[in-house]
Every structure is written in C-alpha cells, then in structure tokens.
Amino acid sequence: MQFAFPLFLIALASILIPLIIHLFYFQRYRTEYFSNVSFLKEVVEQKQTRSRLQNILVLLARIFFLVFLVLAFAQPFLQDSSKSEQGRPDFVSIFIDNSFSMEGLSSETPVFQVAANRAKEIIRSYPEGTSFQILTNQLNPAAHRVVDRDLALGFIDEIELSSESTNFNQVYEFIRKTAVRQKSNGHAYWLSDFQQNALTQPIEVDSSLTVFPVPIQPLEIRNISIDSCWFESPVPEANQENQMYIKLTNYGTAAAESRIVWRENEEVKPVSTVAIDAGQSIIDTIGIQLSGTESRALTLEVTDHPVTFDNRYYLQLNAKRKLRLLIINEGIPNRYLQSAFQNQAMVEKKFVTPDRIVYSEFDQQDLIILDDLETMNTGLSSNLLRYLDEGGNVLLFPGPGIASAGINNFLKNAAQISLGAWMQAEQEALGLNYEDFVFSDVFEKQESQVALPSVKAYYTLNAGSRTPQTNLIRLRNGDPFISKIHARNGLMYLSTAPLDAQWNTLGNHADIFIPMLYRMALSRSQTNQLAYFIGDDQSIFINPDQELQAETIEIRNETQQFIPSYRRTGDQVEIFLHDQIGKAGFYEVVEANKTIARFAMNFSRYESDVNLWSPEELREKITGHTIFMNAEQMASLGQFIQEFDRGKVFWKYCLIFALVFLILESLLLRFFKN
Structure with a gap:
C-alpha cells in the first residue's frame, strides 16, 4: 500500500x-x-x-x-507490479482527430466535441507537473513541443474541424520522434473515430510509448457526398444546353434519399430527388447552357446530415477561349484529324507542312500533332524542344517503316527515348489507363463497355529506366501503344504506330480518339477545369487576355487574401497554391485590382468515406505496447488513468x-x- x-x-x-x-x-x-x-x-x-x-x-x-x-x-x-515497472510517463501525447468525419453525432453531441471533452478529462487526471503534447491532423513541426496543463487545456479550446487529414502511421511516427528527441517515454492517447482509410497499415508500437486508442464513434454512419461533376461532351458547346453529370455516393450503412439543388447567385433551382442504396453511387444529370464569353459560378448541393462538408460542390464555368491545335503533316492531312472537332466552334485546327511552319506561333498552341512524319529537320526539332521547355504538349505519330535519325534525335533530346524495331504484327489494345488525366472521368462505364483499337504494325520503344513514362494504352503483348512522357517542362504523347488506317484503327474509335486529343490539349490549357480540390498542393492554370504587368498577383475571396508564386509559360500562367487555401468556395485572381481569372475550390472527398474500424478490428491493427480499454473503463476514463498511473486507488x-x-x-x- x-x-x-x-x-x-x-x-x-x-x-x-x-x-x-x-x-x-x-x-x-x-x-x-x-x-x-x-x-x-x-x-x-x-x-x-x-x-x-x-x-x-x-x-x-x-x-x-x-x-x-x-x-x-x-x-x-x-x-500493479507489471505497471510499476513501466514507470510514470515523461510526457503525455494527446491526438485529437479534427477531420471532417468527426462531424458525426454521438447521441446529440458531435463526436469531435466528445473527443475534446475526453482530452480535457485526460489532462486533468494526471498529476500537477505532467507535460503534455497536443496533436491534431496538422502535424506541423511546432507540435513537437510539450507544454504544461494550463497551456494544454487552452490548446484544446482552440482546435477546430479542418479539411486536413492524416493517417495513424504518420501520427505514431511523429510521437515516436518526439520521444526519441527528448530521450523519454510517453503515454499517447488517440481520440478518433478511426476511419478505415486513415489506418490501412498495421502499427507495431515500440517500448518508448504506451498507446491508448480511444474510439469515439457516431451512433449511426450516415453520409451522402457529391464526388465529382463533368460534362457529357469533352468539348461543351456554346449557346446550347450541355449535359453535366453529377456523381453522388452514399457512404452510410443504410439507404437514404437526398434532394439536389443548383445555386447561382441568389437563385436556387431544384434538380431532382435521388435514392441511393448503402455503399452505392449513382450518376444524375443536369442541363446547363454555356456561353463562349461569360463566366459563371455554380454550386451544386445535396441535403444530408450530420456530415456536411461534402454536401456542396463548387464549379467555375470560365469564359472559354478556343483550343488551338497545330497539325504538321507531309502534305496529305489525315482524314481522322480532319474530321475531328469538325463542328466544334471552340476548337481551332491548323494544318501545315514542315516547309510552311511559322515557329513563332508555337507558343499559342495547346497541342502540336506530328502526323506520320517520316523525318524531322533540325529547325523543327529545336523549336519543338523550345516549345516543350515552355510547358507545351506534343503528340507524335511516326511514319511507317524505319524510324528516321531526325525523329530519334528529337526524342532523345526531349526525353531520352527512341523508337526501335518496326514490328509488322497485329496486336489489340489491352485497355485504357483510367487513372491518368487523359482518360479519367471520360467514360461513364469502363473496361468491358469500351471497344478498343488495334494495330497492324508498330515500333518497339527504347526507354531508360529513369524515363518518366506512363502507358495510356498498352498492347496485349505488353508493349506500349500510346505513352505519356514528361519531356523537359512539357508533355510528349508518343504513339508507337502511325495514325494511318492502314496500320492503326485508333481513328475509327471516335469515342476514344476525340476525348484523347481534347484532354491532351487540356494538359497545357487547364483553364477549363471546373473545380480543384483542397489539399492536393496543385497548380492553377489561367490564360489572361493580356500580358501581366504587375510583379505580383493576388488570390482573393470574401475571407482570405494572399500573394502566390507563379510562372508564365507561353500565353499561360501557372499559379502555385502551396496549400494556402483551406476553405471551399470561389476565388479570384487579381492583378493591379483587376480580376483576370476565377476558379472554384472544393474540400477533398478523402474524408467522405466514413466507414470505421470496430474496437475488435483495432486490436488487430494496433499491436505492441498498446492498452485497450473496455466500455466501463471508457465511461470512467479519469479513474482508469489514475489507476493506471498509481495502481488501484482507494x-x-x-x-x-x-x-x-x-x-x-x-x-x-x-x-x-x-
């Protein structure tokens, strides 16, 4: 005693x-x-x-x-003799999950508020003089420091729900490094709903820490999310109604109904009411009429509670300029390229031969297509390399037979790659890379519903092990068909087969060929992107009407204003956000107090999937130096901590x-x- x-x-x-x-x-x-x-x-x-x-x-x-x-x-x-050997902790680390999934309700209280109250109970249960580390999903370097009881309680009062999320492997490594840096042992309390996508890899806790998982989970798992939106046509038509697809997913455990509305300015238009089975997705449509000159800010919204962060999807329909395609051929234009975008007023095509190229126009092009060229002179090669240096896109269809030295020299200078042997063997395409931007969200149904092209002859490809290459379409024998290669500051799209119908049936598959050309062009001109997602640390691309005159530009909305870094390549400006935007909504790009572009930001849908690990499953995921509490101990958390720290208290x-x-x-x- x-x-x-x-x-x-x-x-x-x-x-x-x-x-x-x-x-x-x-x-x-x-x-x-x-x-x-x-x-x-x-x-x-x-x-x-x-x-x-x-x-x-x-x-x-x-x-x-x-x-x-x-x-x-x-x-x-x-x-307890077994606990006395561990000794008292040198510090206590408390991780409070403040991700959006913590909006769920435990009885009538959000689980995030329950977690904050439990964290305060943990702090007050340790004796005076104990040091505390308060962590959230924002694992910044300042969180390594430990503070006293009063400061720790103050930090908890300042925590708010955030769009940022992390996984528990990162949380564990962060706390472990704190223990190693301080050469001490600690207790770590993890207060979370323990989403499955936040704990994918098992964690083995070493002896420098004792981890106490504290699951705080909602009584009912419910959430309907607007996942994405896109137009039916790869090139939406101006001055007529275009079909926009809306993908919704029910991440809950029971079927649910939701009402979709469309907001623009102060106007609210009901779209439809949909019923979604548990764990299923549906795609609804809405007709939107576009103009070639106006910019519109739209908000799609579903009725859903209590997880609400993904109920809205912000879209910015910018005034569209024409996509410019320059097609270089040997004098006879390919019939597939001639018919592509035939009635699309928003796409401008220009056919030229190598002896009539105006190289100064390269910077104005969104995509340069080399149509079955048999050779390439040094002038064309050097100007294409300059175009790639400025972030341009090149699509190369080689001529049949033996690859010329000029084309291979260009490929080697651009991306350390070359065409190999000419193989006259019929091969079918194996599939499309739906993960890449070129084919992502293009088809409502994938794989078996899409007819694939074939080739009658093709080149092998010689690429170094370090060549940044992505296969967009691969042949059944494993050889590449259409490849995406990072070349200098731009992108090179390389077909191993000529485009001519004698060797290649790609042109006959308009449902693949047309969207492919359009997305390749958009890889440079990404100003038509409907929306961006927070947390991807991505760039925003704009095409201002005039040259930027000021040294700086600003990003603004009603509550935030900052100066980003940017880079100009040709007629396009790439703006680097560096995770400075944390709130969904509409933003303006401003130069000298003049708005030159607008874009929409949405919260990442990473937190939308609210499927959780059960306490029994957590015991298999988190092992080692770990203490799990039963329901009675969870109800009297303060008493449990005192008894664990001192033994049985009387x-x-x-x-x-x-x-x-x-x-x-x-x-x-x-x-x-x-």
Missing part, C-alpha cells in the same frame, strides 16, 4: 481528540431522595451498562470517521466509509438511548 500524499497521515493524531473527550468526561449525577430505592437498583444498573456501551460505540464511530477521512486525503493506492472508498461512520455516530446518539 502506498499513498499519493503521505504527509496527510500526520492528521491521524486527531483521533486523540475523541479519546480524550471520552476518557476524561465525568458525568455528574444529581441526588434524588426516595423512600425506598430497592426497586430502582436493577433499572439503574441496566441504564449504566447501556450508557457505557453507547459511549464505546460512539467513540469507535468517531475514531473510524477520522481515520478514513485522513486516508481519503492521503489517497492510498495499490500499484480514496473514494475511504471517503464513503468516513461518511458511513459519521452517519452511524448520528444514529447512535439519537436512537440508542431508546
């Missing part, structure tokens, strides 16, 4: 007070005269015995009352016994005489 405050045991000397009172108290008797007292003798003797017993019992009640009251203040505890029992003996004394004094 040990005592948290042993000096209070000095107060046990107070039991002398009732002893002295009882020992030196002499009851005075008054003489009463009776004619005959023989009949009272037995009564008197019985009363004296009863009075003596009463005094002894009252004395014992008072002594035990004082003893247990003093013990309650001294706080006795019995330390001060509450001592206080109860003190009250019992105090009540017993009162009962003896009142009723024993009767």
Whole structure:
C-alpha cells in the first residue's frame, strides 16, 4: 500500500481528540431522595451498562470517521507490479482527430466535441507537473513541443474541424520522434473515430510509448457526398444546353434519399430527388447552357446530415477561349484529324507542312500533332524542344517503316527515348489507363463497355529506366501503344504506330480518339477545369487576355487574401497554391485590382468515406505496447488513468466509509438511548 500524499497521515493524531473527550468526561449525577430505592437498583444498573456501551460505540464511530477521512486525503493506492515497472510517463501525447468525419453525432453531441471533452478529462487526471503534447491532423513541426496543463487545456479550446487529414502511421511516427528527441517515454492517447482509410497499415508500437486508442464513434454512419461533376461532351458547346453529370455516393450503412439543388447567385433551382442504396453511387444529370464569353459560378448541393462538408460542390464555368491545335503533316492531312472537332466552334485546327511552319506561333498552341512524319529537320526539332521547355504538349505519330535519325534525335533530346524495331504484327489494345488525366472521368462505364483499337504494325520503344513514362494504352503483348512522357517542362504523347488506317484503327474509335486529343490539349490549357480540390498542393492554370504587368498577383475571396508564386509559360500562367487555401468556395485572381481569372475550390472527398474500424478490428491493427480499454473503463476514463498511473486507488472508498461512520455516530446518539 502506498499513498499519493503521505504527509496527510500526520492528521491521524486527531483521533486523540475523541479519546480524550471520552476518557476524561465525568458525568455528574444529581441526588434524588426516595423512600425506598430497592426497586430502582436493577433499572439503574441496566441504564449504566447501556450508557457505557453507547459511549464505546460512539467513540469507535468517531475514531473510524477520522481515520478514513485522513486516508481519503492521503489517497492510498495499490500499484500493479507489471505497471510499476513501466514507470510514470515523461510526457503525455494527446491526438485529437479534427477531420471532417468527426462531424458525426454521438447521441446529440458531435463526436469531435466528445473527443475534446475526453482530452480535457485526460489532462486533468494526471498529476500537477505532467507535460503534455497536443496533436491534431496538422502535424506541423511546432507540435513537437510539450507544454504544461494550463497551456494544454487552452490548446484544446482552440482546435477546430479542418479539411486536413492524416493517417495513424504518420501520427505514431511523429510521437515516436518526439520521444526519441527528448530521450523519454510517453503515454499517447488517440481520440478518433478511426476511419478505415486513415489506418490501412498495421502499427507495431515500440517500448518508448504506451498507446491508448480511444474510439469515439457516431451512433449511426450516415453520409451522402457529391464526388465529382463533368460534362457529357469533352468539348461543351456554346449557346446550347450541355449535359453535366453529377456523381453522388452514399457512404452510410443504410439507404437514404437526398434532394439536389443548383445555386447561382441568389437563385436556387431544384434538380431532382435521388435514392441511393448503402455503399452505392449513382450518376444524375443536369442541363446547363454555356456561353463562349461569360463566366459563371455554380454550386451544386445535396441535403444530408450530420456530415456536411461534402454536401456542396463548387464549379467555375470560365469564359472559354478556343483550343488551338497545330497539325504538321507531309502534305496529305489525315482524314481522322480532319474530321475531328469538325463542328466544334471552340476548337481551332491548323494544318501545315514542315516547309510552311511559322515557329513563332508555337507558343499559342495547346497541342502540336506530328502526323506520320517520316523525318524531322533540325529547325523543327529545336523549336519543338523550345516549345516543350515552355510547358507545351506534343503528340507524335511516326511514319511507317524505319524510324528516321531526325525523329530519334528529337526524342532523345526531349526525353531520352527512341523508337526501335518496326514490328509488322497485329496486336489489340489491352485497355485504357483510367487513372491518368487523359482518360479519367471520360467514360461513364469502363473496361468491358469500351471497344478498343488495334494495330497492324508498330515500333518497339527504347526507354531508360529513369524515363518518366506512363502507358495510356498498352498492347496485349505488353508493349506500349500510346505513352505519356514528361519531356523537359512539357508533355510528349508518343504513339508507337502511325495514325494511318492502314496500320492503326485508333481513328475509327471516335469515342476514344476525340476525348484523347481534347484532354491532351487540356494538359497545357487547364483553364477549363471546373473545380480543384483542397489539399492536393496543385497548380492553377489561367490564360489572361493580356500580358501581366504587375510583379505580383493576388488570390482573393470574401475571407482570405494572399500573394502566390507563379510562372508564365507561353500565353499561360501557372499559379502555385502551396496549400494556402483551406476553405471551399470561389476565388479570384487579381492583378493591379483587376480580376483576370476565377476558379472554384472544393474540400477533398478523402474524408467522405466514413466507414470505421470496430474496437475488435483495432486490436488487430494496433499491436505492441498498446492498452485497450473496455466500455466501463471508457465511461470512467479519469479513474482508469489514475489507476493506471498509481495502481488501484482507494480514496473514494475511504471517503464513503468516513461518511458511513459519521452517519452511524448520528444514529447512535439519537436512537440508542431508546
């Protein structure tokens, strides 16, 4: 038995007070005269015995009352030998999950607020002088420091829900590095709903830490999210209604209905009401009429509660300029390229031969297509390399036969790659790379529903191991068909087969060929992107009408303003956000107090999937130096911490016994005489 405050045991000397009172108290008797007292003798003797017993019992009640009251203040505890070997922690780390999934409700209270209250309970349960580390999903370097109790409580009051998210492997490594830096051991409490996508890899906790997972989960898993939006046509038409697709997903455990509305300025238009089964996605449509000159800010919204961060999807429909395609051929234009975008007013095509190229126009092009060129002169090669240096896009279809030295020299200078042997063997395409920008979100249905092209002859490809190459379409024998290669500051798209129908059926598959050309052009001119997502640390591309005159530009909205870095390549400006935007909505690009572009930002949908690990599954995911609490211990978290820190604590029992003996004394004094 040990005592948290042993000096209070000095107060046990107070039991002398009732002893002295009882020992030196002499009851005075008054003489009463009776004619005959023989009949009272037995009564008197019985009363004296009863009075003596009463005094002894009252004395014992008072002594035990004082003893247990003093013990309650001294706080006795019995330390578990296995826990005593670990010793007290040098610091206590508390991770509070402040991601958007913590909007779920535990009873009538958001689980985030429950987590904050639990964190305060943990802090108050440790003795004075304990150091604390308060962590959230923002694992910045300043979070390595430890603070005292008052500062820790203040930090918790300042925590708010955030669009940032992290995984528990990063949290564990962050705390472990703190322990290594301080050469100390610590207790780590993880207060979270434990989303499955935040804990994918098992964690083995080493002996420098003791981790206490504290699952705080909503009573019901519910969430409907607007995941993405896109137009049916790769090139939406101006001045007519275009179909926009809206993808919604029900991440909850039960089927749900939701109402979709479309907001523009102050106008609200209902779109439809949809029913979505649990764990399923649906695609709805909306007709939107576009103009070639106006810029429109639209907001799509669904009704859903309590997780609301992904209920809105912001879209910026910018005024569209024409996409410019320059097609260089040997004098006979390819019929597939001639018919592509035939009636699309927003796409401008220009066909030239190598001897009639105006190289100064390269900077104005979104995509330069080399159509079955048999050779390439040094002038064209050097200007294409300059165009790639400025971030341009080149699509090369080589001529049939033996690859010319000029084309291979250009490929080597651009990306350390070259065309190899000419293989006359019929091969079918194996599939499309739906993960890449060129084919992502192009098709409503994938794989089996898309007819794939084939080739009758193609070149092998010689590429170095370090060549940054992505296969957009691969042949069934594993050889590349259409490749995406990072060349200098731009992108080179390389076909291993000529485009001519004699060798290649790609042109016959307009559902693949047309979107492919359009997305390749958009790889440079990304100003038509409907929306961006926060947290991707991506760049914003704009095409201002005039040259930038000021040295700086600003990003603004109603609540935020900052100066970003940017780079100009040709007629395009690439703006680097560097995670400076943390709120979804519409933003303006401003130069010299003049708005030159607008764009929309949405919260990442990473937190939308609210599927959680159960406490039983967590025991398999987090192993090693880990303590899991049962439901009773979770309900009395403060008591559990005190008992874990000191062992079995008895001060509450001592206080109860003190009250019992105090009540017993009162009962003896009142009723024993009767």
